[in-house]
Amino acid sequence: MEAAEPRHIENKVIDGKTYEMYEHDDVEQTKAWLATRTVTQPLYYITVRTLQGTWGVDKDGIWLANLLSWQINLALAKFSGSIHGTPSMAGVRYAAMKISDNFVATVSCGDPSCGSIWQDGLRYGGETVVRCPKCKAFSRIDTANIIVI
């Protein structure tokens, strides 16, 4: 997917942390654009506010600031999806330590007729609802099998 440029809002330094702040209407394009950005310096964050939550990138990779409320509304999910590949361990650790309420992983759509994959935020040690950007179906992803020792 081609990443359309998000709108730049401002740059801010808060408590020694530097933020490049953007806005974008489309979350998938945002994630694609963030994937093109590389951050090496600690305490440097690029954030994009979208209608489906705030996404960002830092030296550890892409993250989602907060899960969306409906992502814990399990009643929505008709399918069971799964994690595709290995998520960034830094994100999982933060989630396990409750510093963040999610970690970002690549997930696949539970609808067998779709099978799309995309990146999304997931709860640590529980089930999370994700919605396929392509077929719009809700799937539940269980992360109980991911344990930080």
Place this chain on the structure above:
Amino acid sequence: MRSVSALTTLPQRRQIRIFISSTFDDMAEERDELAKFVFPRMRKLCNERGISWASVDLRWGIPEEDVRKGAVLSVCLDEIDRCRPYFIGILGERYGTLLKDVGSECPDHVWIEGAGGVSITEAEILHGVLNNPEMADNAFFYFRDPAYINSLPSETQERFREAPGTLASQKLADLKTRIRHSGFKLVDGYADPRAFGRMVERDLLSLLDQLFQQVDTQDPNAQVKAEHEAFASILSEIHIGRRAEIEYLDGHMTGSAPPLLFMGPAGIGKSALLARWALGRPQCNITGELMVMHFVGATIDSTDWCVMVKRIMREVSAYFKITRELPNEPDALRAAFFSFLDIAALRGRIVLLIDGIDALDDKEGALDLAWLPTSLPENIRIVLTAASGRPLQAAKERNWLTIELSPLTIPERRQFVIEYLAARRKKLADGIVDIIAQAQQCANPRFLLSLLTELLVVGKHRELSKQVLEYLSVQSISELFYKILNRYEADYSRDRKYLARDALCLLACSRYGLTEPELLDLLGESNNPLPNAYWAPLYLALEGEVVNRSGLISLSSDSFKDAVCKLWLPCAETEMEYRKEITTYFRLRGTDNRAVAEVPWQLMKLSCWDDLVEILQNPDFLKLAWDTCRLDIQRYWVEVEANTGIKIRSAYDHVLTHPADNLVISWPVLELLSVSGYLHEALVLCQFLGEHAQEQNDGANFIVTTENKAMLLSELGQFEEALAVHLGLERTFREKGARNLVAGQLNHRGCILRKQGKHQEALAVHREQELMAQEDGSSQLLTEALSNQVAALVAMCKYQEARSIIPRAITEAKAAGDLEAVNIIYSHEGVMLIKEGKHEESLPFLAKDEAFCRKTGDRRRLIITLGNKAMVFAKLDRFEEASMCFDEALSLEEAAGYTTIIPSTLINQGLFFNQMQKYQAAIECFARAERLSRELGLFEELQAALANQATSLHREGKLAESLKLREEEIDFCRKHGFANDFVKALFTCSELLYDLRRYDDAQKLAREAYQEANLRGMEEIACSLRKRWLFDIA
């Protein structure tokens, strides 16, 4: 019809001043009988009826030689004129001292020139009665039985009768025959002085009943009105010229221009212009117009804006038949007056003439014209006068018309001199008139008037030019007054040292002036009043500088009073001495209306706080004072509490602990404690009075105390108890079938339920009130019922339903003439729009509400509106405007001490800080609001404080603390039926749990909130939850 008929036939002044005429030596016992026994009783009786009593006996208390000096005849005749129409003539068997060469002595009484050879007594009788048949009803003659003389020792009998066959005995017989045939009231042959005393007392009592009893039962406002009109009448006599201003006034009455204010220095003629114009206004073709004149300072209490406004309202109410309550509380009175003017204007034209507004007491913004609306209906025509100061500034800020009175022109001065002297049968040579008219000082009418009055007294024909030039050597009115005062001192201290100084200083130090007997008592020695004969010449000379208002003599102008004070009261100690004399005199005299008016006021001026407290604790005094001048009592207590450690509560501790022993003052103390904010103490006393009334089977007082108790409980936040009482009363009234009283109780009950946040119950109660009001056809009760329903529905977020009632509520409010209610109903719309998040749309409603509150002077509601407005501005990121609104709201609140609205202002301020992202400051505001709301039992405010505090803590990242408050809010809303807030609290709490990563709990609450929101049609929240949690999507 026009109501100024009283201007042509002025109601009687409440004063009796009676002249005693008799021969000198043989009537000493009769005069003593009157002075020592009859007149003191009459004075007391008159006092009780609010009438001023004075007797003038120029021969009592002085040696005969003083009478024989002969200088008193002109004084006698002048005094008879002043006493008209009251006269007592006593004759025995003496004719009295014969007059010789009387023509030159009494230039003002031309008739006397042809009366040579008559005695002084006959001259008095002729001048007082026989030449004036209109005295018939109020003149009394008493002839002593000649046999009385036989009972006297033989050596004294000769002094009691004229020798038979002499000219004097023939003249006496002739005089008696004429009196017998005159038809005047006559007691022919009283036995002795005691019998004489009884007969005089009987006649005077009958006169008193005939003249004043009927007036007593009439409108109490009538007398005050009469006094103002009488004052205008005095003033109008001395006005001259000002044709341009008079024409301007005529034009002003027909136009629609805003109020008009005449200004100019003291003595320039502002009051006289107003009086002359009012009394000269043609009465034909002015239908449906009411003119009310108020001269500040002309009567007791007239300097108090509350008294003035109430007086105006009473007069207008009576004329246009408008029934309105007159609140005692200043803010409420101001608001009532503003809406009253609007309503009255619909009935007809009202002309308000208020003179000397700069002399109003400086309280509650009176000098800034806070008691007058900024804009007025066309039908309200107002003319004011002021010398200087804040009223002028206020009038200019309101863009009202101000006209400065210019000094008199030379032709005007000339005309004044000629007319004034001609009215007194005097004339000056043209050359002297020119000298006076051209003197620059005489451009001030007050100066000119004082100069002419002085010339009338001291003017000697051959030295007149010299005298005029001497008076004109002074440059200012103060200097002229000093000259006059020094002349008084020199001329009138022959018989009594420092007479002028003491008399004028006593008058200057008195509160409202002194009656003539009071002044004579104070000027006398060793319990004997100063004889009239010594006082009368000075009193006559003081014409123009003192004024007699219904028996109270006071200094006629501030400039004259200033001169007296500067010349004779230069230091505080001297002034204190006079004040102490007045205080001691009235304290010894006992408790009566005059003592109540003077003593505490003097004690306050003397800073004698302990004595003042003692007086205020005195049962007889307090009871009388509370009945006659309760505002004064409140004012004294404010001063006592501010200057000493003594509190009202402790001062009346004996009443609180032993109410049964202090029943006489229990009611005044109860009211005093209530209005002064000692609610707990008031409640205790109220409880006792209720029980006492019950024991006495005093149903009326029992109901009053019960209702008072409920209101006190409600004020104290004890809503349940208050409700129980109202419910009890409601039952009683239902049983008695007193429907209007039932509706009143329903109103109280509904309002308390709303304060408790029990909106659904409140709604039901107000609906019942509505039905009752409908059946009774009472627009006022119906308006209250509908308006309260709207308020309840708004609180319940049932906006559609609230909006459906509003048009009817407004129609009823307009029908009841209750413009305040109209505005309150409109203000609900503003609140609804805020609650709906339509901030921009709410602003016009808030602005309208704000304008109305400013206009009506309703500070309580103004604070709330400003708080709402500030919050809206903050929401719209208009921080500067928001900040200004808050500053004003808080400063008003601090000044007024409105405890119960502080929480709502704090909440608004917190919201403002939130908007500014100053979360810590916001949390502090909400926490204070929470504490206060808990203390005062304000449920709605408590809910808002909890909710907003929780939100701010959440934003600050203090999630655990926020959750605690949010959970309390949910319980609170569930318990007290705050349905909509309950849904909001569930929603926000689910968010909070979500942030705490207690997802399951969050989801559970979110689902409950979603169901409740759907149930209550709270679409916005349901929609938000649907989007957020994608409920019902799957």
